[in-house]
Amino acid sequence: MSAVLCVVCPRVHGRDHSLPRNYCTQRRCSSNKLSSKPSFSSGVSAYSRAVANLSRSSEERVYEVVLKQAALVRKHRRESELDLKKPVENDGTTTIDWNRLNEAYEKCREFCADNDSTFYLGTLLMMPELRRAFWAISVWCRRTDELVDGPNATYTTLKDLERWEKRLNDIFEGRPCDVYDVALSDTASKYPIDAQPFKDMIEGMKLDLTKSRYEDFDELYLYCYHVAGTVGLMSVPVIGIAPKSKVSIESVYNAALALGIANQLTNILRDVGEDAIRGRIYLPQDELAQAGLSDDDIFCGKVTDKWRSFMKGQIKRARMFYDEAEKGISELNLASRWAVWSSLLLYRQILDAIEANDYNNFTKRAYVAKAKKLISLPVALGRALKGPSKLAS
Numbered sequence: 001m002s003a004v005l006c007v008v009c010p011r012v013h014g015r016d017h018s019l020p021r022n023y024c025t026q027r028r029c030s031s032n033k034l035s036s037k038p039s040f041s042s043g044v045s046a047y048s049r050a051v052a053n054l055s056r057s058s059e060e061r062v063y064e065v066v067l068k069q070a071a072l073v074r075k076h077r078r079e080s081e082l083d084l085k086k087p088v089e090n091d092g093t094t095t096i097d098w099n100r101l102n103e104a105y106e107k108c109r110e111f112c113a114d115n116d117s118t119f120y121l122g123t124l125l126m127m128p129e130l131r132r133a134f135w136a137i138s139v140w141c142r143r144t145d146e147l148v149d150g151p152n153a154t155y156t157t158l159k160d161l162e163r164w165e166k167r168l169n170d171i172f173e174g175r176p177c178d179v180y181d182v183a184l185s186d187t188a189s190k191y192p193i194d195a196q197p198f199k200d201m202i203e204g205m206k207l208d209l210t211k212s213r214y215e216d217f218d219e220l221y222l223y224c225y226h227v228a229g230t231v232g233l234m235s236v237p238v239i240g241i242a243p244k245s246k247v248s249i250e251s252v253y254n255a256a257l258a259l260g261i262a263n264q265l266t267n268i269l270r271d272v273g274e275d276a277i278r279g280r281i282y283l284p285q286d287e288l289a290q291a292g293l294s295d296d297d298i299f300c301g302k303v304t305d306k307w308r309s310f311m312k313g314q315i316k317r318a319r320m321f322y323d324e325a326e327k328g329i330s331e332l333n334l335a336s337r338w339a340v341w342s343s344l345l346l347y348r349q350i351l352d353a354i355e356a357n358d359y360n361n362f363t364k365r366a367y368v369a370k371a372k373k374l375i376s377l378p379v380a381l382g383r384a385l386k387g388p389s390k391l392a393s
């Protein structure tokens, strides 16, 4: 075993890199390191914490979130087994306004159908109760993104995002502010979802207000975690892990995280031209330089051989994250596997469309035709019907 440059992150690992994905194994190593460390809450100063954070890779920092989310699931399972967390029964003093709740979810459905048609199609393949939860989560994500990407984004300040975070706390504490929040508040009360990934998404949007370049993939990975990997972490507690699954909860969360990252890398590659118009380049600067490309080449938007070759590498990396995500889908509850497979297959096809456009993502939008989307659905169903892996991880 020799030290080899990682194909995904820019570091050198002492691992057998004949494995298709080494970053995952590397992540496991860091999990060992993390679990043997004293907890940060045990008297370490904020300064040392900041220094410790600087010396850790983005993957290590994100993996720490994964460990915490997995620990929460374990705690929730224990509590349910002990019957400590009985669903709150209505004692007659609280009246649930079912009409208002149904209206709220209906509003979310409309919003999701209008703004995120690919994910909306996926939700239609879920059971009605889960579908509603996903509409509520999806609407919150889209509205959060709109704060920094929507028509009024130029007026959004860090203060606004802080207010948005306070409002999130209210949602989780059962004090919804508007009709869409009513639905998310209800979803948060029904599923063991944690506010952390939602807060982390808001942090990602803060990055969008302050940052328009990413030095290397490590920086970009952290951005992708914030704006998209978080969606994977929000989703697992709603979908649930198959009772027969023998793999660790962490590995399922890792796969969900990978799906979010893969989707975001795909978004980035699809939107290079649109982002450049807004002065944003979500591509690793060091890799652009290695390919002999500069910001000006992106702003000029000329498809050259250098660009094609650079794009091939970026597409390859995005596909690796999809491969990582695939490994976890069969561990999810059967009722949602079809939806997850579909959304993965549909989104991944955008990468094929970029190739079909001869890598012109400056002026041509890569899109997947409706017929192609529909053909993917039975393929997704076939894959979904395969059960959890027999081997424990």
Ligand SMILES: CC(C)=CCC/C(C)=C/CC/C(C)=C/CC/C(C)=C/[C@@H]1[C@@H](COP(=O)(O)OP(=O)(O)O)[C@]1(C)CC/C=C(\C)CC/C=C(\C)CCC=C(C)C
Residues within 6 Å of the ligand: 116, 119, 120, 121, 122, 123, 134, 137, 138, 139, 141, 142, 145, 149, 227, 228, 229, 231, 232, 233, 235, 236, 252, 253, 255, 256, 259, 260, 263, 264, 267, 268, 271, 325, 326, 328, 329, 332, 339, 340, 343
């Ligand atoms: C084990 C395993 C594989 C589990 C699967 C877990 C799972 C369901 C993961 C979902 C991952 C997912 C769909 C991530 C979305 C990532 C994404 C596209 C984020 C976008 C951010 C910013 O994008 P940008 O501004 O660059 O691009 P636009 O041009 O604006 O699009 C987002 C826009 C954030 C908003 C995200 C959403 C609206 C997506 C919400 C999706 C869900 C809640 C999941 C729906 C899941 C299914 C299966 C249908």
Ligand SMILES: [Mn+2]
Residues within 6 Å of the ligand: 145, 146, 149
């Ligand atoms: Mn956006």
